[in-house]
Amino acid sequence: MPELPEVETYARWLRGAYGTPGLIGRQVRRVRVRWPAAVATPDATLFAQRLRGRTVQAVARRGKYLLWHLENRETVLIHLRMSGRLRWADAPPNEAARHLRLALELDDGRWLLYEDPRKFGRWWLTARPTTVLGHLGPEPWEISPDAFAARLRARRARIKPLLLNQRFLAGVGNIYADEALHRAGIHPARAAHTLTSTEAARLLYALQEVLREAILAQGTRFDAAYPWGTYQQYLRVYSREGQVCYTCGARIRRLRLAGRSAHYCPQCQPRVSNA
DNA sequence: GGGCATGTTAGCAC
DNA sequence: TGTGCTAACATGCC
The missing domain is CATH 1.10.8.50 (Helicase, Ruva Protein; domain 3)
Structure with a gap:
């Protein structure tokens, strides 16, 4: 569903616009992958291991991709495709939560939930974001x-x-x-x-x-x-x-x-x- | 049940 | 090589 303006809005929201604290400076304390295929690369287990303990330094957007620049020079990329969405929660996700594919707990106790009914969206963790973004034309x-x-x-x-x-x-x-x-x-x-x-x-x-x-x-x-x-x-x-x-x-x-x-x-x- | 859906890619025909 | 078509991904809604 989201096109450039919607992804840009997510990027601003993750930077702390619109009244909620953002992701900048936050450390990832825990990673739960409920739908392993949502992670494109590396495999879901490795993704969770490598993301745990990382700190988000900046949030950006390229085309319809969201980018999180981490303190160790790696980048998280997210493409929401047709039905992916992100939201904050104050408590761990309910085991029965429908459509939940991935959840991150931050060092301030909040959870960032990724829900995607149609399961088309994908996450990447890589030191070379151009391998994911390289095909994109200009905005x-x-x-x-x-x-x-x-x-x-x-x-x-x-x-x-x-x-x-x-x-x-x-x-x-x-x-x-x-x-x-x-x-x-x-x-x-x-x-x-x-x-x-x-x-x-x-x-x-x-x-x-x-x-x-x-x-x-x-x-x-x-x-x-x-x-x-x-x-x-x-x-x-x-x-x-x-x-x-x-x-x-x-x-x-x-x-x-x-x-x-x-x-x-x-x-x-x-x-x-x-x- | 059929058709539709803010996205992307692979395979195939021309 | 470029282009168009279809299917696939997987699910929900009308």
């Missing part, structure tokens, strides 16, 4: 409009699935891809190389704006999978199939592209160039 604010336009010209894929490709661009998921394409007036099935440089620049700015606004809103809350966020009230196309476009009054449509839903306004986002 939308790490590329110039000219460079972005040039990369689009080199691709024949349709623009919407391309925006979801983390090698091409890091951090953009289904919600914000749809929202940015609508804001830029670009049809999701347009071939990337047919975008003019004007359209490419408009799309890049739209991505930056949508993500920045969503971070300010602490992300988008749809169900129990993500506890915060108010951006759902600003969505203009995502999950609005059949409803009226706020811009032009046409009915929002849904399209199947690369196995994912694409929501768009047929009037604001024509199939031909809109430069």
Whole structure:
């Protein structure tokens, strides 16, 4: 579920924003792995051994990954995928706790719980985070409009699935891809190389704006999978199939592209160039 | 029961 | 090599 704004919100929360003490400076006292497959590397037993006693020096984000930099130069990486979530608890997790996959006790007595109903999320502990992150493309604010336009010209894929490709661009998921394409007036099935440089620049700015606004809103809350966020009230196309476009009054449509839903306004986002 | 889901990857066809 | 399609991962919701 979480895309860049939701993961960024988690990173800020783990740094102690939003009124709860964070993770910075805390030592991990105990590690309980309830679902060993949640740990990608090393194996769950080794992961627990190596993480115990470590101190978190900094929390960062890259794309949709959360990063904890430890005092021994190792890094914890977490990808929440579709349904992973984190929360604080004051007591050890109940043995019957449903969906609990991993739990950490800190030196201040609190527990950080990782729950993941669908079991898609993964944790890594490594001295070389680039082995996990190396494939990621730039985030939308790490590329110039000219460079972005040039990369689009080199691709024949349709623009919407391309925006979801983390090698091409890091951090953009289904919600914000749809929202940015609508804001830029670009049809999701347009071939990337047919975008003019004007359209490419408009799309890049739209991505930056949508993500920045969503971070300010602490992300988008749809169900129990993500506890915060108010951006759902600003969505203009995502999950609005059949409803009226706020811009032009046409009915929002849904399209199947690369196995994912694409929501768009047929009037604001024509199939031909809109430069 | 069927279809859907804020994510990612592998295998295969073209 | 790039692209698209399907399945897989595993579960819950409508």
